[in-house]
Amino acid sequence: MSLYDEQLTRGAGARGSEAPGASTYEVVTEEDLLTIRHAVRSATVEAGFGLVDQTRIVTAASELARNAYIHGGGGSLTVELVRDGARTGLRLTMRDEGPGIPDLEAALTDGYTTGAGLGHGLGGARRLMHEFAVDSDAGEGTTVVATRWNGR
Amino acid sequence: MSTSETTVRERLLDALREREQEIADRWVRLQLEQSNPGGDLGEHELREEADLLIAALGAGLASDVPVQRLVASQHELRRTVIELSLRRARAGATPTATSLAVLSLKEALLEAVQHTTRDASELFRAAVLVNRLLDAAGALSFETYVEGREEIIQRQSRQLMELSTPVVRLWHDVLAVPLIGTLDTARTQVVMENLLQAIQDNEAKVAIIDITGVPAVDTAVAQHLMHTVNAVRLMGADCVISGIRPPIAQTIAQLGIDLSTILTRSTLADALAAAVRLTDQSSAPTPYAPAGP
Numbered sequence: 001m002s003l004y005d006e007q008l009t010r011g012a013g014a015r016g017s018e019a020p021g022a023s024t025y026e027v028v029t030e031e032d033l034l035t036i037r038h039a040v041r042s043a044t045v046e047a048g049f050g051l052v053d054q055t056r057i058v059t060a061a062s063e064l065a066r067n068a069y070i071h072g073g074g075g076s077l078t079v080e081l082v083r084d085g086a087r088t089g090l091r092l093t094m095r096d097e098g099p100g101i102p103d104l105e106a107a108l109t110d111g112y113t114t115g116a117g118l119g120h121g122l123g124g125a126r127r128l129m130h131e132f133a134v135d136s137d138a139g140e141g142t143t144v145v146a147t148r149w150n151g152r
Numbered sequence: 153m154s155t156s157e158t159t160v161r162e163r164l165l166d167a168l169r170e171r172e173q174e175i176a177d178r179w180v181r182l183q184l185e186q187s188n189p190g191g192d193l194g195e196h197e198l199r200e201e202a203d204l205l206i207a208a209l210g211a212g213l214a215s216d217v218p219v220q221r222l223v224a225s226q227h228e229l230r231r232t233v234i235e236l237s238l239r240r241a242r243a244g245a246t247p248t249a250t251s252l253a254v255l256s257l258k259e260a261l262l263e264a265v266q267h268t269t270r271d272a273s274e275l276f277r278a279a280v281l282v283n284r285l286l287d288a289a290g291a292l293s294f295e296t297y298v299e300g301r302e303e304i305i306q307r308q309s310r311q312l313m314e315l316s317t318p319v320v321r322l323w324h325d326v327l328a329v330p331l332i333g334t335l336d337t338a339r340t341q342v343v344m345e346n347l348l349q350a351i352q353d354n355e356a357k358v359a360i361i362d363i364t365g366v367p368a369v370d371t372a373v374a375q376h377l378m379h380t381v382n383a384v385r386l387m388g389a390d391c392v393i394s395g396i397r398p399p400i401a402q403t404i405a406q407l408g409i410d411l412s413t414i415l416t417r418s419t420l421a422d423a424l425a426a427a428v429r430l431t432d433q434s435s436a437p438t439p440y441a442p443a444g445p
Contacts, residue, residue: 034334037368055368055399059407062370110408118371124407 022080027065027096036065036077040092043079047090049150057090057148060128063121064094064144070115072096072142082147089130089149097141104134157219160277165213167264168206176202178260183253193243201236205257208232209285219281223288233289237296247297251290258286317343319350325357326427328420330395332365340376344383351389358427359384362420364395374409381414390430391415394423 023043025036040061044054061077068075075096082091106112108126113119122144126132129146136142168175180198193201212222212229223229233254240250265278317339322328327350329343347359361380366373377393384391394417396404401418404411417423 030336033336037334041367052399052402055403056406058368059370059403062368062372063407066370066372118375118409120371120408124371124409127406127408128403 022078024076024078026074026076027069028074030069033062033065033069037062040077040079040090043081044090047081047088047150049090049148053148053150056128057092060125060146060148061092061094063125063128064092064146067121067144068094068096068098068142070117071101072098075141084149087149087151089147091145091147092129094144094146095141096143100138100140100142101134101136102138104136108134156277157281160274160281161213161219163268163274164261164265164278164281165210167268168210168213168261171264171267172203172206172210175257175260175264176206178263179206179257182256182259186249186252186256193240193245201239205232205236213285219284220288222285223292229289230292233292234296237293238300241297241300247294250297251294254293255286255290257289258282261286313339313342317346319346321350321354321356322360322424323428323431325355325431326360326424327351327354327356327358328360328362328424330362330365330420333367335363335366335373335376337376340380344380347380348383348387351384351387356389357431358390358392360392360394360420360423360427362395362423363393363400364397364420366395366400369400369404371407371409374404374407374411378411378414390427392417392423392426392430394418394420 023039025039026032027036037058041054041058044057049057061079065075065077068077073096075094075098078091078093078095080091080093082089101107108123109119110123111119122134125144125146129148131145131147133145134142135144176199179202180195183198184195208226208229208231212226215222215226217225223233236254237250240253241247245253261282262275262279265275265282269275269278317329317331319327319329327347329347331343333339335343343361347361350356351359361377363369363377369377381391381393392415393411396416396418415426417426
């Protein structure tokens with residue numbers, strides 16, 4: 001099966017890819033979170049991550065997608081395989097067009113929540129990944145890019 | 153309704169009435185040429201369907217409802233198309249085959265019209281009319297099929313939710329809920345209701361929630377678990393969470409979720425041992441209680 005076919009058949013939420021090895025999944029309903037966990041799980045397996053890293057990345061993806069679903073009114077998650085020299089990694093890019101995060105410093109602090117959650121989602125996701133960047137302006141939506149490298 | 157449409161409509165109705173048998177035969181033959189048209193439906197059943205649908209089309213055309221809305225608003229016709237689609241869906245036909253079967257009636261109808269007129273512009277108008285009429289029928293048939301499937305899926309997911317959260321009695325006064333799959337808000341609600349009811353019914357003292365089958369625990373899942381534990385405690389019972397595998401333990405710790413107030417064990421066996429100790433303590437004898445018989 002060619003890479004192209006593989007992406008076409010990779011699940012209902014998958015869209016045409018931006019780059020080879022990237023797939024995008026929409027987050028509109030709570031069920032989409034399930035689709036995303038499954039998709040990210042299989043992407044981590046393909047990328048050769050061990051069981052603990054698989055769980056970390058799936059959990060981080062779940063946190064980011066849930067944030068976008070609850071606070072951002074839905075969005076889209078791009079999962080892509082990235083290479084840097086000899087090492088490979090998986091990059092998650094979560095975009096939403098919600099109200100944005102007014103106080104990013106606070107949002108990354110454990111226990112801080114504007115909803116009914118525990119307030120560990122964003123900060124926890126940052127600890128689960130190696131690279132983590134949030135781009136958010138009030139009214140402009142939020143983009144979170146998180147990467148975890150294999151074997152580091 | 154414009155006069156030309158009325159004329160064409162009358163023409164079509166005449167053709168339909170005069171050549172009823174012929175159209176039905178032709179349609180059945182056209183369907184049989186397609187591969188597996190009506191699932192397991194035989195020629196005899198196809199013929200019955202054809203007679204019903206053609207009669208309904210005739211009744212529809214004889215009314216004064218505009219053609220575009222005929223299938224949607226003419227009760228008899230709408231019902232016939234819906235029943236036909238449902239029967240085929242149950243017989244295992246694909247939605248494509250079902251709507252193609254409905255659409256192939258166009259060909260049979262137009263052939264019949266061709267016998268009544270040779271006028272090119274009239275034939276063209278008849279073709280437009282037949283298209284409008286049967287495209288709506290094809291779309292309705294597809295929609296019915298999808299709705300039927302949707303309903304089955306929803307029913308199954310409700311059943312699955314019930315099925316996948318059994319509360320079992322493991323020991324005297326000890327209940328267990330083995331959780332498998334994902335733990336969302338709806339699922340938590342079902343688990344909590346079943347568990348609390350079972351605690352009351354069995355007068356249980358300890359409830360074990362086993363998460364061996366939960367693939368990932370994120371903050372939302374952890375929060376759901378904590379809510380459940382709190383509710384169990386409110387009922388005067390203790391709660392043990394078991395089945396915390398090494399990757400889950402590391403992830404929970406890294407997320408920064410504090411589960412230290414909850415009794416946790418890595419395996420169900422450990423949890424059962426802990427639960428039995430807890431029940432022994434709580435039923436441990438009160439030295440001054442009167443001895444039983």
